[in-house]
Structure formats: structure tokens, C-alpha cells
Amino acid sequence: MQRSIIGYCQDDAGDWKAELDCGHFQHIRHQPPFILRPWSTTPEGRESKLGQTLHCVLCDEGAFPPSFETYKQTPIFDQNTIPKGLLRAHSTKKGVWAKIVLLEGSLLYTIEGAPPQSTTLTPTAHGVVVPEVEHHVASEGPVRFYVAFYKKPSSPEQSPHKE
Ligand SMILES: [Zn+2]
Numbered sequence: 491m492q493r494s495i496i497g498y499c500q501d502d503a504g505d506w507k508a509e510l511d512c513g514h515f516q517h518i519r520h521q522p523p524f525i526l527r528p529w530s531t532t533p534e535g536r537e538s539k540l541g542q543t544l545h546c547v548l549c550d551e552g553a554f555p556p557s558f559e560t561y562k563q564t565p566i567f568d569q570n571t572i573p574k575g576l577l578r579a580h581s582t583k584k585g586v587w588a589k590i591v592l593l594e595g596s597l598l599y600t601i602e603g604a605p606p607q608s609t610t611l612t613p614t615a616h617g618v619v620v621p622e623v624e625h626h627v628a629s630e631g632p633v634r635f636y637v638a639f640y641k642k643p644s645s646p647e648q649s650p651h652k653e
């Protein structure tokens with residue numbers, strides 16, 4: 491999945507990583523002759539690549555960004571009160587992840603695509619919703635569930651500067 495570069499940071503070894511709009515980070519090392527990214531070595535070069543896209547394997551794998559925090563949650567729905575919008579293909583916005591959490595029963599969760607991928611969610615198997623990826627749910631009988639939305643923490647803790 492292609493994701494836009496929204497910023498940069500360095501790992502403990504000083505290697506540069508790009509921050510993507512999905513919440514994942516990806517190394518952008520310049521290692522000639524194997525990987526040629528001379529742009530990653532200068533502030534101007536990195537600046538020039540803001541907004542460009544990289545292929546995010548972690549999104550393909552549905553890996554939930556560990557630093558993301560929940561900021562909104564739906565009411566609890568059951569098989570009779572599932573909003574129609576959830577039964578049709580829909581997606582979250584850029585940078586918004588969600589978890590479909592079951593309290594009871596089961597729910598069929600389908601990620602659109604060719605072919606669509608369906609899994610049955612249960613109280614021990616929640617669904618991960620990847621930003622901007624179309625999906626829908628279908629009732630399979632009695633169920634109680636809610637959806638929790640996650641985004642990047644709005645005021646990330648600043649690591650104190652070393653003097
Ligand atoms: Zn990603």
C-alpha cells in the first residue's frame with residue numbers, strides 16, 4: 491500500500507526513518523551501491539520528498555501502529571442496531587485506524603479487494619481496520635460490539651534534549 495511521507499526521525503543508530511501518514515515508520519537509508527537514496531542524507535533532500543509515497547509493508551500486513559491512541563468509540567451495537575453504514579463498503583480517513591471489538595457473539599468482517607478477504611470476529615479475535623481501506627461487516631447472529639478509533643497522539647511526549 492502506498493503511503494505519503496509526513497516527516498522524519500532518526501533511530502538510535504542515527505539512521506533516518508520516514509514517518510508515513512498511516513503511522514508507520516520506514517528506514518530511508520542511503521547504502522550505495524545497493525540502495526540509492528542520496529536525498530535522505532540532507533535536510534533539503536528530505537524536505538523535497540515530503541508528500542511523496544513509499545510502499546508500506548506494515549499496512550499490507552495490517553500491523554497496528556503501537557503508539558496510536560484511542561480517541562473515539564461508538565456505542566455498543568447488537569445484531570438489530572448495526573448502523574447501515576457499517577454493512578456497506580466504507581473506510582476510515584487518512585491516518586485513522588480502528589478496532590472492531592466484540593463483547594459477545596460473532597461478526598463477519600470483510601476487507602474489500604480482489605478477492606475480498608473475510609474473517610469471523612469473536613470476543614477473542616478483534617478486527618483491525620487499516621486507514622482508507624474499504625471494508626464492511628455482516629451479522630451472523632447474536633452479537634454485541636463497538637468500534638474504537640485510533641490516531642497519532644496529538645501531543646507526543648518530547649524526549650528531553652541532552653545538553
Ligand atoms: Zn503503514
